[in-house]
Amino acid sequence: MERVARLTNLEVAAILFEVADLLEIKGVRFKPYAYRRVAQAIETIPEDIANVAREGRLDEIPGVGKSIAEKIQEIIETGDLAYLESLREELPEGVPDLTRIEGIGPKRALILSRDLGIRSIDDLEAAAKAGRVRDLPGFGEKTEQNILAGIQMSRLAGKRHLLGHILPIAQDIERRLSALKVVGQVSLAGSLRRRKETVGDLDILATSTRPEEVMEVFATLPGVSRVLLRGPTKTSVVLETGLQVDLRVVEDGQYGAALQYFTGSKEHNIALRKLAIARNWRLSEYELSDLATGRVIAGEDEAGIYEALGLSWIPPELREDRGEIEAAQAGALPDLIEYGSVRGDLHVHTIWSEGNHSIEEMAEAAGALGYEYIAICDHAETLHIARGLSPERLADQMHEIERINRAAGDGFTILTGTECNIGMDGRIDLPDGVLADLDVVVASVHSGFKQPEREMTERVIAAMHNDHVDIIGHPTGRILLSREPYQIDLAAVFEVAATLGVLMEINAFPGRLDLSDVHCRLARDFGLRLSLGSDAHRRENLRYMEFGVATARRGWLSADDVVNTRSLGDLRRVLRS
Numbered sequence: 209m210e211r212v213a214r215l216t217n218l219e220v221a222a223i224l225f226e227v228a229d230l231l232e233i234k235g236v237r238f239k240p241y242a243y244r245r246v247a248q249a250i251e252t253i254p255e256d257i258a259n260v261a262r263e264g265r266l267d268e269i270p271g272v273g274k275s276i277a278e279k280i281q282e283i284i285e286t287g288d289l290a291y292l293e294s295l296r297e298e299l300p301e302g303v304p305d306l307t308r309i310e311g312i313g314p315k316r317a318l319i320l321s322r323d324l325g326i327r328s329i330d331d332l333e334a335a336a337k338a339g340r341v342r343d344l345p346g347f348g349e350k351t352e353q354n355i356l357a358g359i360q361m362s363r364l365a366g367k368r369h370l371l372g373h374i375l376p377i378a379q380d381i382e383r384r385l386s387a388l389k390v391v392g393q394v395s396l397a398g399s400l401r402r403r404k405e406t407v408g409d410l411d412i413l414a415t416s417t418r419p420e421e422v423m424e425v426f427a428t429l430p431g432v433s434r435v436l437l438r439g440p441t442k443t444s445v446v447l448e449t450g451l452q453v454d455l456r457v458v459e460d461g462q463y464g465a466a467l468q469y470f471t472g473s474k475e476h477n478i479a480l481r482k483l484a485i486a487r488n489w490r491l492s493e494y495e496l497s498d499l500a501t502g503r504v505i506a507g508e509d510e511a512g513i514y515e516a517l518g519l520s521w522i523p524p525e526l527r528e529d530r531g532e533i534e535a536a537q538a539g540a541l542p543d544l545i546e547y548g549s550v551r552g553d554l555h556v557h558t559i560w561s562e563g564n565h566s567i568e569e570m571a572e573a574a575g576a577l578g579y580e581y582i583a584i585c586d587h588a589e590t591l592h593i594a595r596g597l598s599p600e601r602l603a604d605q606m607h608e609i610e611r612i613n614r615a616a617g618d619g620f621t622i623l624t625g626t627e628c629n630i631g632m633d634g635r636i637d638l639p640d641g642v643l644a645d646l647d648v649v650v651a652s653v654h655s656g657f658k659q660p661e662r663e664m665t666e667r668v669i670a671a672m673h674n675d676h677v678d679i680i681g682h683p684t685g686r687i688l689l690s691r692e693p694y695q696i697d698l699a700a701v702f703e704v705a706a707t708l709g710v711l712m713e714i715n716a717f718p719g720r721l722d723l724s725d726v727h728c729r730l731a732r733d734f735g736l737r738l739s740l741g742s743d744a745h746r747r748e749n750l751r752y753m754e755f756g757v758a759t760a761r762r763g764w765l766s767a768d769d770v771v772n773t774r775s776l777g778d779l780r781r782v783l784r785s
Contacts, residue, residue, distance in 0.1 A: 215258075216431070216449060218373060220283050221251040223292060224276075230295040230304055233314035245271040249564055250280075252748045258284050270564035270746070302327035310358035310691050311351065319344055333359050354658075361692065368406040368689055369451055372718020372755050375400065378410050381429060381453065388425060390418040393463055397470040401524045403758035405688060405721045409452040411470050419457035426455050462494045464509035469493035475529035476522075483517045483533075491517075525761040530729075544761045549773045550753055552581035554648055555627065555681065555713065555741025560605050561586035561595050564746035567605075567622065568612060573747035575620045581776050583623040583648040584609060585741075590629050590637040599642045602626060606645065621776055623647035627681055632656050634670025636677065643676035648783065650713065650741070652681030653694065661695035668701055672710045678783050679739050680705070682715040682722040690719070698727055702734040709785055711771060712736055714763075716756025717743040728763025737782070739771050 224247035228240040249269050250257050260266060261284050266277040283289050296304065305328065306317040320326045323344055324335050332355065335341050342352040378396050386394045391414050395401070398411035416422045423443045427435050436452070437444040444454045458466045469477060470493065477491075484491040488499050495507035496516055506512035511521045519536035523544055526532040535541045556570055557563035563570070567584055574582045586605065587596035597605065606624045613622055625648035629637045636643065636651055643649050651671045659667065671677055683701070684693035705712060712731050715722045720743065723731065731738060740760065742752040760770060767773040771782050 215283065215287060217250050217253065217257045218449060220257050220280065221247040223283055223289055224250070224279075226304065227279075227289070227292050227295065229307060230292070230299065233299060233303060233307060233317065234295070235314070242271055243276070245562075245564065246276055246280075249746060252746055254748055270559075300327075302331070305329055306332060309355060309362055311354045312358070316346070319346070329359060329362065357692065361689070368408055369449070370688060370718045371400070371403060371405050371407060371721070371758070372752060373449075374407050374410065374451060375755075377431070377447070377449065377451070378412070378453075381410075381412065381426075384429060385412070385414055385422065385426065385455075388416075388422060390416050390421050392416060392460060395467055397467060398472060401471045402473065402527055403525050403755075403762060405724070405759065407451075409454065412453065412455045413463070413467055413470055414455065414457050415460050415463050416457050422457055423455070458494075461504075461508050463507075464511070464513055465491070465495050465507040466493050468510045468513050471524050471527065473528050476527040476532070479529050479533045480513075480517060483519075487517075523761065525758060526764065528762075542764045543766050545757060545765050545767045545770055545773065547754060547757050548578075549767050550579075550740055550757060550770070551775065552579045552583070552623075552772045552779070553742050553744065553750060553753060554583045554623075554625075554679065554739045554772050555585050555650055555715065555743050556582050556750070557586055557627075557743070557745045558584055560584075560601070561597060562745060567609060569747055570744065570750070571612065571616075571620065571622050573750055577750060577753075579620070581621040581623055581779070583625040583650075583741075585625040585627040585648060585650050588626055588628040588637045590631075596629075597626070599639060602638070602642060625649065627652055629654050630667060630671040632659070632667065634667045634673075636671060636674050640674070640676060643674070646676070647780075648678055649676050650679045650681040651677045653685050657685055657691070657694040659694065661697055664694055665697040665700050668696060669704050672701075672704055672708055677710060679711045679713050679741075681713045681741070682720050682743075683712055684722050684724070684727070686720065686722050686724075688719050688721065693722075698730065699734075702731050702736055706734050706736050711739045714738055714740050714756045714759055714770075715743050716740060716752045716754075716759070717749070718752060718755055721755060721759050723759070723763070725759050725762035728760055728765055732763065732765055732769055736769075737771050738765065738769055 224243050228243035232240040261281055266272050266280055279289055279291060300321040303317045303321050306312050306320060307314060324340060326332050326335060336352050336356050341347055341355060342349045378400055382394055382396055385391055394414045397413050400407050400410055414422060419441055426443055427438060427445060431447045432445045433448045434446050436446060442456050444452060446452050481491050484496060490497050490499050496505045496513055498505060506516045514521045520539060520541060522532050522536050553574060558565060558567050558570055571582060589596040589598045609622045609624050624646045626638060626646055627650045630651050630653045631637060668680060684696060686693040712723060714728060740753060740756045742750050744750045771779055
């Protein structure tokens with residue numbers, strides 16, 4: 209019997225997401241939400257889904273009933289799903305692929321297939337470039353241009369991976385290599401070490417006196433689908449996720465120079481090499497040396513490279529040639545926020561709206577992470593797809609939170625909150641009387657993403673003038689590798705926010721990381737304070753905070769710039785002010 213390759217949690221989730229998409233295209237109600245909920249849960253659980261199934265615990269995953277459990281079992285055992293194949297056959301060729309392009313929903317995909325005979329993304333691109341799409345009912349020239357932009361983003365997405373999806377995989381490889389007796393030092397390098405929001409491939413660096421043994425283990429690690437290159441000091445493999453991973457083994461004396469070089473960025477390295485050349489030195493992946501004498505100046509450790517060049521050590525997150533060299537020369541690098549400095553999560557969802565766990569379960573998981581508080585910010589009622597809360601249900605939730613807090617006593621506090629919606633005119637979808645009773649009010653744009661820049665900017669500024677709004681959630685609305693940010697003049701928004709004392713959110717959910725690092729730094733320049741929120745929809749998502757902190761660090765932010773590095777008492781004073 210042929211052995212079926214074991215699918216990762218992400219691959220199992222992807223099959224269920226596609227089922228949801230195809231059901232939605234067919235116009236089926238309710239079921240798409242059920243499949244997406246389960247897919248999201250599988251995507252984020254820390255355990256291997258195959259192990260969960262083998263132990264008969266699929267029913268412990270929120271939303272998994274008998275029917276979906278059987279389908280998950282089939283996917284795990286066969287690597288495929290007959291139900292998905294039947295759904296694909298019921299639809300015109302290419303329609304499911306078309307719906308993956310931003311701006312093309314099920315109805316538009318069917319029109320494109322029926323009226324223009326489009327069967328692929330390439331067909332769609334050719335038709336749009338020829339101006340044939342704009343004449344279809346309900347499309348137009350602007351939609352045609354948006355489709356072309358969406359196609360470009362879709363192709364980019366095929367070459368990049370989300371930081372939040374890749375980092376756990378990379379850290380597992382790092383742990384396995386570190387456990388080898390023949391390995392001295394191991395470090396992740398490249399854009400992953402710099403914690404860029406998306407990653408093209410993965411670089412790992414190690415030291416060993418017996419590199420052949422290290423390469424043998426690396427090439428046969430679980431999850432490796434094929435070996436691209438096998439050498440004594442470098443091996444390249446492709447994982448089942450499609451990610452390419454390169455491992456280099458160097459000598460101990462070269463480790464610091466190699467780590468600096470392979471961490472990058474390219475622009476940062478060029479700037480460092482210019483400093484070396486000015487001293488008649490050479491900086492390479494092996495060492496920093498004197499060109500005149502050949503003397504090795506540094507190379508064993510990374511800090512020694514920077515010190516020899518007259519710089520303080522520069523954290524990897526800053527190495528983008530955005531002024532960090534000059535700041536290091538002047539001794540003016542920021543005191544970056546630390547990964548363990550966040551004391552609470554200010555954006556958490558529960559089963560009261562579209563979350564997967566109860567208030568108590570989310571609070572318990574947050575406490576286990578060492579947090580002092582969380583803010584429950586379930587959606588407000590106009591976001592029907594997320595089962596948003598009416599004022600009456602929100603009042604019930606507030607009473608429930610009060611009850612839980614009383615029972616828990618001191619040491620951990622659940623804050624009442626909401627993620628309300630910013631309407632097209634900037635109005636908030638909950639009455640002021642309700643908002644006034646909440647501890648935290650996050651206001652976010654969830655619709656009307658195609659508004660012109662001026663209107664969108666005025667819309668968000670209008671929302672900030674509501675006295676009860678504390679935080680603007682995911683301020684550009686982007687979905688990484690899927691949806692571009694909406695058009696908005698953030699400088700204008702930041703200027704008003706600084707005057708009103710409104711916080712900007714860094715949404716730590718891996719698919720958002722919004723604000724971006726560049727916009728975080730711009731907010732800092734305006735004197736703004738920011739908040740960090742995981743946007744957690746289940747317990748495991750609370751750990752996404754790490755990615756938000758990474759974005760804050762890339763944005764040159766210190767702990768003082770982020771309000772939820774403060775104690776609960778200090779946080780309350782900030783929110784009141």
